[in-house]
Amino acid sequence: MDEEERLKKEKTKKLMEETEKVQNKIEVNDSNFEREVTERSKKVPVVVDFWAEWCKPCLMLAPTLEKLAKEYNGKFALAKVNVDGAQIASQKYGIMSIPNVKLFKDGKVVDEFVGVYPENFIREWLNKNL
């Protein structure tokens, strides 16, 4: 790998980390679910959004969750789980309908909802659980 490419990669990685920090948003699949959701939730609550490209309601819910993740500024982490790349996790947590949002604390699911809900509902759900 030449120097230029290495620098470019480093820059991209840094940028991605920055974005993650600002938005408190993590992309999760089967290979990093344990670390990014289960383990992380022992330090900070993790809101896990199980979604897929083909699911239109999922695309409608996503901006609301992202907006709240920014606003709550670190009070919870938002983990985006594309079920296409997370079949093991989807099965393990019994996903049969998406969008499916689960709140993890101390490695366990403490609350969940299925479907698209308005911002005020999700805000109340977060306030009740965080």
Add this chain to the structure above:
Amino acid sequence: MEEYDLMIVGSGPAGLTAAVYAARYKIKTLVIGEQIGGLAAEANEICNFPSYKKISGVELTQKMREQVEDLGIEIKNSLVDSIEKFDSLFLVKTTSEEFKAKKIILTTGTEKRKLGLENENKLLGRGISYCATCDAAFFRNKVVGVVGGSNAALTAALLLSKFANEVYIIYRKDRFFRAEPMWIEEIEKNKKIKPIFNTNIIELRGEDKLEAVKLDNRKELRLDGLFVEIGSVSNSKLSNKLGIELEEGYIKVDKKQKTRIKGVFAAGDITNSPLRQIIVACSQGAVAANSAYEEIRNEAN
């Protein structure tokens, strides 16, 4: 409490178009809706909205939303609990906020009809689904049912047959008389799909997840998933409280989109519209905003 000239309740194509017009009339407006983009945002492909040969519902309604927000109008993503009339003003309440408004445009549209059975809400996401495109892939090698006999029910069954081992269509009529012949033919050819006619579901069984349904012929059918495709109903809860006249469940409006209650207008799928389409909802939204503006202007003089 914040007071507005106009509150638009509902944030689908009708509500968002009304907001665009209201912004240009320079009246103080707030849009408040449960699902920004409305049911239109769930449409896979829209091919009859002039200006786009083909566009997804999410993309089209996102553009509408951006246009409204660029005009400086706020869109709140909340569910309105109640609207009450006090003298010449309306009081609009959500679970956490209250607003006053001179005029109201109701654009709350329709929502998917539910079976209305015990356990239905409890088993949502645990076998019960209202969106086959979203959830079909979770039923690989399983046994599933579809309730209904419309095009939506038949296309859901066809999609499910790509994943599931067996697909039952449970329909209350004796044949698929409402669906397009092309879909019916596909259903008949498909070996995985088995229609059960003249039958209703009377009970959903299962604790942690759906296990079976009881039919009105007393038989039990073991199912891992059940997809409900029995049409839609109008979201008319708010209008009922206001005492607005309905026609077969939909708000009765005149050609200016006025309801029977002065100061309340309605537009889009919630109305007794002859054609429930995005373009029609938009045009009705425009008319409603214009009518509200006229009233506000006349009252100011």
